[in-house]
Amino acid sequence: MAIRRSIVGIDSPDRLAGVLRDAQYLADDELATSAYLALALGKPLLLEGAPGVGKTEGAKAIASVLGRQMVRLQCYEGIDSAHALYEWNYPRQMLAIRQAGNEYVNIYADDFLVARPMLEALQHPADTVLLIDEIDRADHEFEAFLLEFLSDFSISIPERGTIRAQQHPVVVLTSNRTRELHEALRRRCVYHWIDYPAPEREAEIVMMRASQVAHDTAWRVVAAVGALRREPLAKAPGVAETVEWAEAATLLHEQGAPWPTAFKRAIGVVLKDQDDLAFIEPRLDQILEGTAA
Known part of the structure; x- marks a missing residue:
């Protein structure tokens, strides 16, 4: 297998981490290294967390x-x-046959082929990144099919023959680990586990994604979200909810709501399950303790 030492000027994990930061995504050294190796080696990247x-x-x-x-x-x-x-596209094929009358029509031409994501990635490997999202939600039969696809990056269309990618497409798989993936699938990938970010990194993410949020506010909301994640919730808040809660609380504070009232009034931005809200409500003051300015 040939190693692509440079991918459009990305010649090291540090360089990849830098350009990802420019794209407003903070990748730690381990993630940047895994992603770089996947790109350089032409292997799928499996992100789990x-x-x-x-x-x-x-x-x-x-x-x-x-x-x-x-x-x-x-x-x-x-x-x-x-x-x-x-x-x-069967309706279009039937329409073409009716319109053609006695003339020949190739109903398996490109005009009638509806490309789905995996075929599109094979047809345009230099222009696409294929994201196979939440592979753990699919059943074992589809995982076995995917295993075959990732082995040689080709598919067989009975009416057209075999379509093979001219180069390995960039493929990223994600899994929430609701079930274990087959070991054979893992072997074909560069693997990385993504955990919730450390508080200082999450605060940096908040300030990067929501520039109007003050430094102190970012730290308050990160501390509160960290406390919520330690509770037995049905759906723990993710990083996106942290950013949104900081934005929502800032907006309410600018309209006159004091801290931590602004956080409490915006709780529906970070918790989106009724049972979680009912469980947290009597304990919210305690969780938010120390967030007031």
């Missing part, structure tokens, strides 16, 4: 710094190869 830690955002940022379109395949229970690869 709890919901909301930035896996999908990481794929978007990689596509951005490479100057490519991100093609997303959202996995779900029951997904099959037709939704991932291609489908024929």
